[in-house]
Amino acid sequence: MGRLIRCIADNVVSPLGVTSAANYEAVKAGRSGLARYEGMGNITTPFVLSRIDRDVVDGLCSNLGIEIKAYTFFEKMVLASAAQAVRDAGIDARSERVLFIFSTTKGNVSLLGDAQGFPSDRVLLGVAAHQVTAWMGNPNPPIVICNACISGVVAQIEAMRALRSGKYDYAVVTGADEQSPFIISGFLSFKAMSDAPCRPFDKDRKGLNLGECAATVVLAVTDAVSEGWELKTGAIRNDANHISGPSRTGEGSYLALREVLKECSMDDLAFVNVHGTATAYNDEMESIAIYRAGLIDVPVTGLKGCYGHTMGAAGVVESILSMYAVQDGTVLATRGYSECGVSYPVNVSAECRKTTGSSFIKLLSGFGGCNAALLYEKH
Amino acid sequence: MKSIEAMGMNVSGLDNVVISSSKVLVNGRALEHESQGNAMLTEIYRSHVADWPKFFKMDTLSKVGFLATELLLKERDEARMGSEEFASDRAIVLFGTTASLCADRNYQATIQSASDYYPSPALFVYTLPNIVTGEIAIRCHYRGETQFLVVENFDSHQMAFHVQCALQDSVTKSVLVGWVDSTGNDDFECFMTLVDRNEAACADTLAEQMEGIMNNLK
Numbered sequence: 001m002g003r004l005i006r007c008i009a010d011n012v013v014s015p016l017g018v019t020s021a022a023n024y025e026a027v028k029a030g031r032s033g034l035a036r037y038e039g040m041g042n043i044t045t046p047f048v049l050s051r052i053d054r055d056v057v058d059g060l061c062s063n064l065g066i067e068i069k070a071y072t073f074f075e076k077m078v079l080a081s082a083a084q085a086v087r088d089a090g091i092d093a094r095s096e097r098v099l100f101i102f103s104t105t106k107g108n109v110s111l112l113g114d115a116q117g118f119p120s121d122r123v124l125l126g127v128a129a130h131q132v133t134a135w136m137g138n139p140n141p142p143i144v145i146c147n148a149c150i151s152g153v154v155a156q157i158e159a160m161r162a163l164r165s166g167k168y169d170y171a172v173v174t175g176a177d178e179q180s181p182f183i184i185s186g187f188l189s190f191k192a193m194s195d196a197p198c199r200p201f202d203k204d205r206k207g208l209n210l211g212e213c214a215a216t217v218v219l220a221v222t223d224a225v226s227e228g229w230e231l232k233t234g235a236i237r238n239d240a241n242h243i244s245g246p247s248r249t250g251e252g253s254y255l256a257l258r259e260v261l262k263e264c265s266m267d268d269l270a271f272v273n274v275h276g277t278a279t280a281y282n283d284e285m286e287s288i289a290i291y292r293a294g295l296i297d298v299p300v301t302g303l304k305g306c307y308g309h310t311m312g313a314a315g316v317v318e319s320i321l322s323m324y325a326v327q328d329g330t331v332l333a334t335r336g337y338s339e340c341g342v343s344y345p346v347n348v349s350a351e352c353r354k355t356t357g358s359s360f361i362k363l364l365s366g367f368g369g370c371n372a373a374l375l376y377e378k379h
Numbered sequence: 380m381k382s383i384e385a386m387g388m389n390v391s392g393l394d395n396v397v398i399s400s401s402k403v404l405v406n407g408r409a410l411e412h413e414s415q416g417n418a419m420l421t422e423i424y425r426s427h428v429a430d431w432p433k434f435f436k437m438d439t440l441s442k443v444g445f446l447a448t449e450l451l452l453k454e455r456d457e458a459r460m461g462s463e464e465f466a467s468d469r470a471i472v473l474f475g476t477t478a479s480l481c482a483d484r485n486y487q488a489t490i491q492s493a494s495d496y497y498p499s500p501a502l503f504v505y506t507l508p509n510i511v512t513g514e515i516a517i518r519c520h521y522r523g524e525t526q527f528l529v530v531e532n533f534d535s536h537q538m539a540f541h542v543q544c545a546l547q548d549s550v551t552k553s554v555l556v557g558w559v560d561s562t563g564n565d566d567f568e569c570f571m572t573l574v575d576r577n578e579a580a581c582a583d584t585l586a587e588q589m590e591g592i593m594n595n596l597k
Contacts, residue, residue, distance in 0.1 A: 042493045105507060112487040123483070126476055126531030141537055144529040146478055147509045154526060161544035182483075185490045186503035235548065236524040238516040240465060244504045255467060255522060259550065367504060368513030370525050 003164045007229040007376070009089035009218040010320045013081045014211075014307060015050050018060055023317070024324035028352060032306045032335055034197045034209050041113070041181035045188055046195045049179055050211030050308040052077065060084070066135065072118060074108050074178040075131050077214035082132060082174045085216035091170050094137040099168040102129045102144045103155035103175035104312035110180035132174075149275070149366030150236070151175065152315020153374050156217065157234035163221035170221075175316035176214035183311070184210060190244070192279050200276035200302040200334050201283045201348050203341030208277040211308025215317035225379045229323050232359075234374035235259035244367050246281050250289030252371035253363060257293035260361060260375040268377070269298055270357025271331045273322045274346075275364045276302025277309055278336065282365065287342035289363075289371075299353060300346045301325075305335025315364050319376065322360045326378055331355050391591040394455055395572040396447040399596050400565055403446075405454050407595065416565030420446060427453070431518060438482045438505035440561045441514045444473060447571035448515050448555060455573070468552040470524035470545045471512045473559050474538050478508035478529045481561045511559060521555075524548055533558065533593060535586040542579050552576065558593065568596050 011019065015033030016026035033050030040047075058068045060080035064087075071079060082100070086093050093100075107125045111118055121127045129142035145155040152175035159171035177183070187193050187210060194207035219231060237255035239247035246253075272295055274286050290296060303318050310317060325332045331353040338350060359377040397404040400416050403423055412422050420442045424434050428449050437445060482505035490498050504510060512525035528541055538556070545554050553575040561567040570592045579585050 042496045125529040130531050141534055146527050146529045148507045161547045185498040189498040189500045189503055238522055238525045240516040240520050240522045243510050243513045367507050368509040
């Protein structure tokens with residue numbers, strides 16, 4: 001018995017499209033969801049955001065038979081992505097052998113500013129998650145991974161483990177975050193945001209952009225993977241250094257990379273899809289971690305120039321786009337990059353490149369000193 | 380069972396610390412304090428920890444999780460304080476229902492009205508519940524896995540399952556497991572315990588033990 005983990009379906013709902021394939025085509029064509037806003041709510045500082053059209057999500061929900069008045073925008077984007085992926089996977093979500101795992105940093109937090117008539121407990125992540133599993137008819141108590149910006153990778157690692165335990169046959173992992181004045185004002189207060197489209201790893205990078213997305217992978221346990229995608233391994237490590245700044249030595253990211261490299265054949269590795277938020281500290285830290293892990297020559301690619309930082313969704317959408325890119329023999333361009341601005345010259349490019357590799361590493365790091373990496377391999 | 384607890388015995392089989400707004404129990408023994416709520420946390424910090432000024436910057440969730448960990452490791456006499464050694468073999472896996480709600484409300488108050496708009500990074504950072512895992516990792520020099528999982532209700536079986544999941548990591552040998560909830564600056568509940576691979580081998584046993592510790596909060 002192998003207990004191998006296979007990805008059997010995926011979905012991305014973002015400003016660039018409502019299927020994974022549409023998103024991949026848009027990114028490959030160089031499109032971005034980023035746009036400039038002069039303010040929002042009480043915020044009067046300009047910022048750049050990738051925002052989902054609310055009507056598009058309502059339309060998706062209506063088509064899936066989801067009552068749009070009964071759910072918050074956050075719940076609807078999760079439902080729209082999860083329901084489509086479950087349908088594509090052809091699994092019965094009502095089975096107790098199916099586990100739902102959610103990844104979000106702030107869920108329904110916008111309700112604190114405007115309750116919109118929803119009960120006050122909907123701001124609790126477990127209660128919001130339950131709205132989704134209840135609609136699905138799933139009997140298991142949902143779990144919400146709330147590990148800052150690494151949540152989407154952690155959720156996939158947790159799903160892999162849950163499946164390997166033998167207790168479940170399928171895990172539906174959905175990552176999502178809604179951008180509201182709560183989060184935007186917070187990142188502005190950190191002076192972490194750029195008022196122009198972000199420039200990952202570039203010498204002129206000025207900070208991050210935020211983004212909205214809901215993305216889902218459906219994972220299944222199997223004894224052998226003959227074709228398609230296998231989630232091979234993942235690791236989560238802490239810098240034990242600072243709660244809101246990355247380690248100067250890239251410690252946690254390095255340790256996480258070192259752990260997943262134990263199961264990685266370097267000859268097959270197509271690229272590392274990095275966090276690449278375009279803040280001064282993050283990109284510098286990642287370059288150090290990549291260098292220390294012996295990956296300085298491996299192509300590196302980042303997607304924040306297309307999606308912004310989608311927080312709870314980032315680990316999931318960026319994994320999905322990476323799968324499509326490897327299948328297409330492509331290392332996606334890092335939109336916004338022009339000239340290297342980190343201490344260790346990572347192998348990053350503003351253009352799409354060819355690859356014959358069959359695996360990729362997804363790397364993330366976040367507040368609380370947390371870091372996570374996972375390894376997917378194509379068969 | 381109640382009477383055994385009243386005598387100050389640890390019936391769970393796992394070393395544990397329990398903190399609520401009005402009491403602190405270390406392996407069932409009540410620590411003395413005069414104050415309640417947040418003031419009690421400061422009082423316990425001064426009398427039992429005292430050498431970590433970062434404590435005063437923390438939000439309530441982090442204060443509670445940090446203190447419970449300090450008292451637990453002290454009770455176990457683990458030689459890690461002041462050590463420059465970093466370890467990756469211990470995971471921190473915390474659970475709760477309200478997550479950062481208390482910090483969320485405090486932060487929301489700073490952006491709610493245009494005339495009184497003063498968002499603060501010091502408040503905003505604590506609107507991520509996993510910050511408490513980072514605070515503990517920094518203090519203890521733990522470079523292992525850190526996780527915060529949010530659930531709808533306390534469910535010891537669900538917790539035991541995810542503790543077992545954490546132990547699938549090839550480096551992780553033990554897990555600091557906690558339940559941490561804070562609904563207000565003076566309103567919180569927490570338990571903290573530590574399990575190794577053997578202690579987590581049977582999910583039902585671990586669930587029963589955590590159920591027992593949780594009962595001490597009532």
